[in-house]
Amino acid sequence: MNIDRMNPAVVKEPLWTRAFIYLAVSNALLASGFHMLIPTLPLFIAGFGGTDAQIGLIMGSFTFSAVLIRFYTVQGINRLGKTNFLLWGIVICMIAIAGYYWATNVALSLSTRILHGVGFGIATTMYATIVSDIIPGSRRGEGMGYFGLGSTLLMALAPAIGVWVVDSYGFAVLFAVAAASQVLAFVWTQASRMPAALVSHAEAGSPEMGRLIERQAIFPAVLSLLLGICIGGVLSFVTLLAREVHVANAGYFFLVATSNVFLARLVTGRIFDQKGPAWVIIPGAVVLFLGLMILSKVSSPDAFLWAAACYGLGTGSMFPALQTWMINMVTPERRSIANATFFNALDTGVGGGAIVLGILAGQSGYQSIYFYSANVVVCFIVLYILYLVRQTYGRSTLKP
Numbered sequence: 267m268n269i270d271r272m273n274p275a276v277v278k279e280p281l282w283t284r285a286f287i288y289l290a291v292s293n294a295l296l297a298s299g300f301h302m303l304i305p306t307l308p309l310f311i312a313g314f315g316g317t318d319a320q321i322g323l324i325m326g327s328f329t330f331s332a333v334l335i336r337f338y339t340v341q342g343i344n345r346l347g348k349t350n351f352l353l354w355g356i357v358i359c360m361i362a363i364a365g366y367y368w369a370t371n372v373a374l375s376l377s378t379r380i381l382h383g384v385g386f387g388i389a390t391t392m393y394a395t396i397v398s399d400i401i402p403g404s405r406r407g408e409g410m411g412y413f414g415l416g417s418t419l420l421m422a423l424a425p426a427i428g429v430w431v432v433d434s435y436g437f438a439v440l441f442a443v444a445a446a447s448q449v450l451a452f453v454w455t456q457a458s459r460m461p462a463a464l465v466s467h468a469e470a471g472s473p474e475m476g477r478l479i480e481r482q483a484i485f486p487a488v489l490s491l492l493l494g495i496c497i498g499g500v501l502s503f504v505t506l507l508a509r510e511v512h513v514a515n516a517g518y519f520f521l522v523a524t525s526n527v528f529l530a531r532l533v534t535g536r537i538f539d540q541k542g543p544a545w546v547i548i549p550g551a552v553v554l555f556l557g558l559m560i561l562s563k564v565s566s567p568d569a570f571l572w573a574a575a576c577y578g579l580g581t582g583s584m585f586p587a588l589q590t591w592m593i594n595m596v597t598p599e600r601r602s603i604a605n606a607t608f609f610n611a612l613d614t615g616v617g618g619g620a621i622v623l624g625i626l627a628g629q630s631g632y633q634s635i636y637f638y639s640a641n642v643v644v645c646f647i648v649l650y651i652l653y654l655v656r657q658t659y660g661r662s663t664l665k666p
Contacts, residue, residue, distance in 0.1 A: 322624020329617025494615020
């Protein structure tokens with residue numbers, strides 16, 4: 267149930283406020299620094315002798331540090347307030363990205379990646395929490411979709427820019443440019459003029475597990491974990507797959523994929539608000555399955571780009587729908603914990619997927635891991651359909 271839809275005053279509130287726009291820009295800038303490193307950091311690690319398994323471990327460690335820091339979301343908000351906690355997360359990201367320049371062995375790269383995960387875990391949780399407080403409840407599906415458009419656009423451009431910068435100027439310039447994007451994210455957040463309530467140091471939370479996990483968000487979180495496994499395999503190894511199948515420029519994969527994420531977000535948010543999450547999640551999962559199956563058999567640049575389009579449409583539909591569905595399940599004072607639960611599950615999937623699939627890639631090649639990922643999507647679809655059946659017969663409704 268969407269709690270905020272029961273309040274007519276919320277429905278009349280505008281979506282495109284200064285705080286919403288500035289936070290969207292800030293979120294995009296933070297994401298750009300992250301995505302510049304997705305196709306290039308594995309190359310940087312391989313350059314000083316890192317193996318496939320070590321690359322997977324380093325890339326995955328980011329996720330697990332993000333997961334651990336989110337268990338302290340309530341404490342961070344109570345001490346600093348939502349806005350200041352977000353700013354601290356951005357600063358940590360900036361320090362870590364700059365530090366990659368000196369991380370020229372596995373131990374240093376692992377340590378720096380863990381620090382980056384801490385900052386990113388704080389920032390992503392707080393962006394989602396703050397913006398869900400700002401968006402009117404009746405337009406939350408639409409608003410959450412629009413909020414990610416800037417980061418989606420840079421998700422397409424940043425990997426290609428990252429590869430170009432490395433090829434043209436080297437890794438030192440890459441890390442400098444990526445760190446500068448975090449500085450700009452900090453500036454835009456400071457200039458957003460967020461409502462005074464968001465600087466509050468009070469956050470609801472009960473002792474024990476109530477501070478760590480939002481029970482209402484557990485099932486969406488399980489689905490996000492499965493989605494994360496698939497995303498982890500693509501983000502961590504698609505550039506290396508491109509080399510294996512002799513595709514000249516892996517940057518085109520990210521360009522095509524993210525263009526389709528952008529298109530999906532433009533359309534699916536309104537479908538979510540009008541018809542409910544099932545109408546977005548199931549079609550998105552089917553398209554993602556097709557994209558992963560194409561990657562498991564890819565042998566030409568054209569097939570590589572078709573896979574990118576399916577991957578983009580699938581994840582671009584599924585991720586905001588799962589997140590908005592989860593937010594609508596909880597009361598406003600529990601949103602930070604719910605977002606932490608959701609992102610922890612997603613990042614556990616991304617990190618675990620990178621590590622396990624990295625090991626499998628070393629044994630059977632990169633194409634095989636996308637076949638395994640496609641089967642994970644099948645599990646996702648089956649679980650969600652079972653949930654819908656239970657909701658239909660348990661509550662006499664087709665809408666979760």
